Amino acid sequence: MVRVVSGLLAVAILSGCFPHGPRLGEPRAQELTLGTARFRIVYFPEDAAAARQVRSALEVAVPHLARWGGLRHPVTIRIHPTHEALEFAVGREGYDWLRAWAKFETIDVQSPRTWGLFGARARDLEELFTHELTHCVMYQLAGGELTWMYKEIPRWFSEGLATLTARQAYRYAPLEELYEFYEKSAGGAGYGDPSGARRSVAMMAQFGDPIVDPDPIYQDQWRIVYGAAHHAAEFLVARYGEGRVMEVMRLMGTGLRFPTAFQQAVGLTDGEFASDFRRFVVWQGWRRED
Numbered sequence: 001m002v003r004v005v006s007g008l009l010a011v012a013i014l015s016g017c018f019p020h021g022p023r024l025g026e027p028r029a030q031e032l033t034l035g036t037a038r039f040r041i042v043y044f045p046e047d048a049a050a051a052r053q054v055r056s057a058l059e060v061a062v063p064h065l066a067r068w069g070g071l072r073h074p075v076t077i078r079i080h081p082t083h084e085a086l087e088f089a090v091g092r093e094g095y096d097w098l099r100a101w102a103k104f105e106t107i108d109v110q111s112p113r114t115w116g117l118f119g120a121r122a123r124d125l126e127e128l129f130t131h132e133l134t135h136c137v138m139y140q141l142a143g144g145e146l147t148w149m150y151k152e153i154p155r156w157f158s159e160g161l162a163t164l165t166a167r168q169a170y171r172y173a174p175l176e177e178l179y180e181f182y183e184k185s186a187g188g189a190g191y192g193d194p195s196g197a198r199r200s201v202a203m204m205a206q207f208g209d210p211i212v213d214p215d216p217i218y219q220d221q222w223r224i225v226y227g228a229a230h231h232a233a234e235f236l237v238a239r240y241g242e243g244r245v246m247e248v249m250r251l252m253g254t255g256l257r258f259p260t261a262f263q264q265a266v267g268l269t270d271g272e273f274a275s276d277f278r279r280f281v282v283w284q285g286w287r288r289e290d
């Protein structure tokens, strides 16, 4: 059995027949400049209309980046013809909800033509590019093309600032749902005493916590992970201001990693901040601030 399977795989690889590889003719490329932001859009011929949609979305997205200083390097946008092609390109499998992935100077995106029966709505695409380009801006501020991935930037910080910039709170878990998530995670730790449960939840940095340990729940509970990231970033900006957030990124750009940069710019460790945020959710500080 094993021999037959590996034989078939060998044939597939020798003939260049990758499982999700497109057979769609030669890719095309377009250059685009919007203010100081420069783009290269790469796509297959059947996505010519999708590429036009992407250009329009970029025109709306780029002005939102001014808040963080804008792009420093050109960004290449690769339009993949299917969801499988996107997953293949970014090395993830089983993320049905994934539509794009940003790195230092690239964004891989699933062709908006395939987002649904009628393709992607303009607003969804504008949001998506505002979000993804915020990642590029941050990575470009925080490091160079080889160093950005070693900065230990936590998911809540990068995703939170991206969803904040793209105003995407409505897509993810609201604070009420985060509160319920933490209450359930307490698992009766308070023995029926809600304040006890709250205390224990606020104290522990546990497995699958959406802020300090999101990876175990990222694939399936993405609404919670992104919701927590969004509200944590909002909490950070409300308490310490956007200037300090920029300072975190600027300090990373001088060579520091995230934990040190955060502590220097904000005045507490990111772990302490995560505990503060967890307390804010669990003790329902957000109800009083409504």
Ligand SMILES: [Zn+2]
Pocket: 131, 132, 135, 158, 159, 162
């Ligand atoms: Zn993101």
